[in-house]
Amino acid sequence: MNVLEVKNLTKKYGTETLALSDLNFSVKEGEFVSVIGQSGAGKSTLLRCINRMIDATEGEVIFAGVNMCKLDKKALRKQRRKIGMIFQHYNLVNQLTVIENVLHGRLGYKSTLAGVVGSYTNEEKRQAFEIIDMLGLTEQVYKRCDQLSGGQKQRVGIARALIQNPKLLLCDEPIASLDPNASKVIMDHLRNISTKLGITCLVNLHQVDVALKYADRIIGINKGKIVYDGPPDLTAEQIHMIYGSQAGELIIDIGGRNES
Amino acid sequence: MRVEALIKRRRNNLIFFAVLLAATLVSIIITEFEVTKAFTSIPRAIGWAVKSFYPNANSLEKIPKILVKLRETVLLSIASTTVAAIFAAFLALFGSKTTQINSFLAAVSRGIASIFRNIPVAAWALILLLSFGQSSLTGYFALFFATWGFLTRAFMETIDEVGSEGVEALKAVGASYFHIIFQAVIPSSLPQMISWVLFMVETNIRSSTLVGILTGTGIGFIFNLYYKSFQYNAASLVVVFIIISVLVIEYISNYVRRVIL
Ligand SMILES: Nc1ncnc2c1ncn2[C@@H]1O[C@H](COP(=O)(O)OP(=O)(O)O)[C@@H](O)[C@H]1O
Ligand SMILES: [Mg+2]
Numbered sequence: 001m002n003v004l005e006v007k008n009l010t011k012k013y014g015t016e017t018l019a020l021s022d023l024n025f026s027v028k029e030g031e032f033v034s035v036i037g038q039s040g041a042g043k044s045t046l047l048r049c050i051n052r053m054i055d056a057t058e059g060e061v062i063f064a065g066v067n068m069c070k071l072d073k074k075a076l077r078k079q080r081r082k083i084g085m086i087f088q089h090y091n092l093v094n095q096l097t098v099i100e101n102v103l104h105g106r107l108g109y110k111s112t113l114a115g116v117v118g119s120y121t122n123e124e125k126r127q128a129f130e131i132i133d134m135l136g137l138t139e140q141v142y143k144r145c146d147q148l149s150g151g152q153k154q155r156v157g158i159a160r161a162l163i164q165n166p167k168l169l170l171c172d173e174p175i176a177s178l179d180p181n182a183s184k185v186i187m188d189h190l191r192n193i194s195t196k197l198g199i200t201c202l203v204n205l206h207q208v209d210v211a212l213k214y215a216d217r218i219i220g221i222n223k224g225k226i227v228y229d230g231p232p233d234l235t236a237e238q239i240h241m242i243y244g245s246q247a248g249e250l251i252i253d254i255g256g257r258n259e260s
Numbered sequence: 261m262r263v264e265a266l267i268k269r270r271r272n273n274l275i276f277f278a279v280l281l282a283a284t285l286v287s288i289i290i291t292e293f294e295v296t297k298a299f300t301s302i303p304r305a306i307g308w309a310v311k312s313f314y315p316n317a318n319s320l321e322k323i324p325k326i327l328v329k330l331r332e333t334v335l336l337s338i339a340s341t342t343v344a345a346i347f348a349a350f351l352a353l354f355g356s357k358t359t360q361i362n363s364f365l366a367a368v369s370r371g372i373a374s375i376f377r378n379i380p381v382a383a384w385a386l387i388l389l390l391s392f393g394q395s396s397l398t399g400y401f402a403l404f405f406a407t408w409g410f411l412t413r414a415f416m417e418t419i420d421e422v423g424s425e426g427v428e429a430l431k432a433v434g435a436s437y438f439h440i441i442f443q444a445v446i447p448s449s450l451p452q453m454i455s456w457v458l459f460m461v462e463t464n465i466r467s468s469t470l471v472g473i474l475t476g477t478g479i480g481f482i483f484n485l486y487y488k489s490f491q492y493n494a495a496s497l498v499v500v501f502i503i504i505s506v507l508v509i510e511y512i513s514n515y516v517r518r519v520i521l
Contacts, residue, residue, distance in 0.1 A: 051432055053428065053431065053432060076434075077434040077435075077436065078434065079434075080431075080432060080433065080434035081433065081434040083432070084432075084433075085429065085432040085433075087425070087428070087429065089425055090425075091425040091426060091428055091429035092425075092426065092429070093426040093443070093444050093447050093448050094426075094448065095447045095448055095450075095451065096447050104429070104430060104433060104435070104443060104444075105433050106433075107430060107433055107434065107435035107436075107439045107443065108433050108434025108435060109434075110435075110439065112436055112438050112439070115435065115436065115438070115439035115442075115443065116438050116439060116441075116442040116443075117442075118442075118443060157429075160429070160433070161433075164433055164434075
């Protein structure tokens with residue numbers, strides 16, 4: 001079954017920049033899809049059009065059978081509960097503790113008053129601790145997020161998304177600000193989430209090697225157009241198509257990392 | 261390419277200094293400002309201050325009177341700043357890119373903030389003198405309006421700077437507007453906002469001296485009174501107290517900043 005269908009998706013910023021141009025694809029339940037392309041290709045715009053952080057100019061996004069583009073404010077909020085989002089810069093509220101940030105993932109389910117005062121049910125708290133434990137953050141539960149390392153912050157971001165009970169995770173360059181070790185931990189967690197929990201993942205990545213290693217399927221974007229959509233066994237020419245003139249460096253990069 | 265850019269920048273710098281020099285010369289000529297006289301009179305001014313502008317034993321009797329006025333001024337600054345901060349917080353929520361409700365309201369609140377901020381406190385005092393006359397109410401509102409404008413701008417920038425990432429994340433989980441304000445915007449921007457409020461309290465104690473001269477209230481009034489009646493020793497004592505109170509407030513706010521940030 002398709003969790004997500006994107007039809008004729010087009011996004012223009014102003015009248016000049018055509019960030020996305022007539023994209024068509026669908027994503028099956030539990031699939032781990034990596035979107036690759038050089039910076040400025042339109043990867044972030046694509047993810048944000050799916051949960052309507054950005055409104056598309058034309059086209060349709062159908063998530064769990066519902067056309068996202070036709071929803072009013074309230075229905076949109078309800079639909080967003082089913083879509084978790086992971087950010088390059090983690091986007092935590094740094095002054096709050098890990099547990100508070102994780103519980104933020106439940107706000108979509110809360111009444112105005114309960115959310116404003118931050119009142120959560122025991123069941124929600126139990127679930128939060130369980131997810132925190134799964135991600136290996138138990139010792140940090142009551143630490144303020146500005147005291148965490150980058151990798152730990154990103155795990156808090158993942159926990160916040162998981163407690164939403166999502167069908168789909170949108171990850172916008174989740175490892176772009178992390179060192180190789182932390183990157184591996186995060187990518188392993190995302191892969192696990194997809195395989196074991198059956199949650200569909202759409203992950204923007206800048207690094208081809210990581211994408212090829214983890215994804216079930218690759219979507220390559222160049223200048224707002226899909227230039228590759230298929231299994232993660234790309235030829236050098238196909239990588240060249242996605243990355244244009246930068247491809248040379250990136251292929252050498254992959255070679256280097258595979259050896260080590 | 262690079263070299264050309266460098267040469268162009270150097271030429272621009274040269275032009276800038278030439279214009280600056282010309283402007284200085286023209287203004288000196290227009291205002292008939294006598295440069296040599298100005299500089300030679302500095303030692304005379306210092307000499308005068310040493311001879312007559314210092315607190316003496318007699319002036320110490322004035323301390324209780326000065327303290328009463330000082331308290332009035334400090335309380336006035338704190339009251340006007342805190343109330344202005346509350347109003348500024350609301351206006352900033354409407355005006356910030358991160359938390360705006362719609363772009364029309366945002367433009368309106370940015371406009372209000374900008375106008376209020378760009379009218380100096382002294383001008384506010386003079387304008388308000390017309391409606392409230394010489395009373396502490398005039399001083400209060402003068403400080404209030406200028407502070408409101410300044411803090412709105414400072415709060416808006418704080419929210420956009422430290423709050424926007426958390427706000428984006430909470431929007432994505434389906435949180436409502438009020439959830440976002442209370443769970444992301446306030447926790448992330450409050451420490452810096454408090455820091456701005458403390459800064460404004462300090463600033464307002466300084467400006468309320470000037471405002472007091474204009475409106476005939478507080479420490480400014482008593483300074484003006486002693487100064488105009490040639491009681492320079494007492495007037496200098498007032499200055500000493502102003503300096504002490506500003507230093508104390510600065511110390512307190514630095515302490516609070518260390519604790520909250
Ligand atoms: N808010 C915006 N306003 C105008 N142009 C934008 C905006 N966001 C992105 N763009 C442009 O859209 C294109 C795609 O950007 P983006 O989706 O961020 O690419 P990527 O995430 O692949 O680096 C770029 O050319 C970028 O300059
Ligand atoms: Mg991006």
